[in-house]
Amino acid sequence: MSIYEQFLKIPATCISDSLKGLTNMDFTIKPLKETYKISGPACTVKLLANDNLIFLKGLVLAKPGDVLVVDIGSYQYNAIAGDFMIGAAKVLGLAGVVVDGTVRDSAGIKETDFPVFCRGNTLAASNKVGIGEVNIPICCGGVVVNPGDIIIGDADGVVVVPQDRATETLKFALKKEQADRKRAKLLESANATREYINKLLLKS
Structure with missing residues (x-):
């Protein structure tokens, strides 16, 4: 199993905790469908802004x-x-698209069942001028992203x-997930849950 497949099985919250929350994209960048x-x-x-030719x-x-x-600088009026x-x-076999901006035709995109993460949807199309670059360090959602960095969403x-x-x-993320699963079992008992919470209160 590849490292990407392993990360896919772990909640993004556990991965975020592994990195102390320092590499999370802005919280408004979310999947068009919760299941993505x-x-x-x-x-x-x-x-x-307003130019998507380099996207192609x-x-x-x-x-x-x-x-x-x-990276489109959080511009949102025109869809990328x-x-x-x-x-x-999807046809080209990509794993997903993450946009620090908006998309359009959201209903049609959802029908493709292809993972898209963005700030929302809009009506306006973009022009095709062709200014931009591919595979360079960028900033997306307030986080530096280098080509080859692993993206989990x-x-x-x-x-x-x-x-x-x-x-x-x-x-670290695997250990955190295991700990979370173990902690979740405490919810099966009111006494165990109360004891765990009291321990946290004593530590604070």
Whole structure:
């Protein structure tokens, strides 16, 4: 099982805790559907507002399994993509798209059942001028993303795992998930739950 598949099975909250919450994208970047989950290496795209031609370049340069991460400076009036471009991302085998901006044709995108994380949806289309770059360091949702960094997202949001911290982050996240599962069993008993809460109160 690849490291991306392993991360996909872990709640993004556990991964966030592993990185002390320092690499979480802005909380307004959420999946169009709560059931969407992503995990994969970043293919980064830097765009100007109201110009999505380089988004298409990113689609063809990205490798199957990549997550296309788009920095458009939180601009939201014009959509970075609609259902056709997102459908193309699915056909090309990408793992998902994360946009620090908006999309349109949201109903059509949901029908593709392809994971899209963004700040929301809008009506206006973008122009195609062609200013921008692919596979450079970017800032998306307030977090620096380098090509190849691991992008994990679920209903709670998106977290970035730097390439050089992937192994240690996975190890910590697995331990955190196991601890959370063990703690959840306390809820089966009121006395055990009360005892656990009291211990936390004593420590504070």
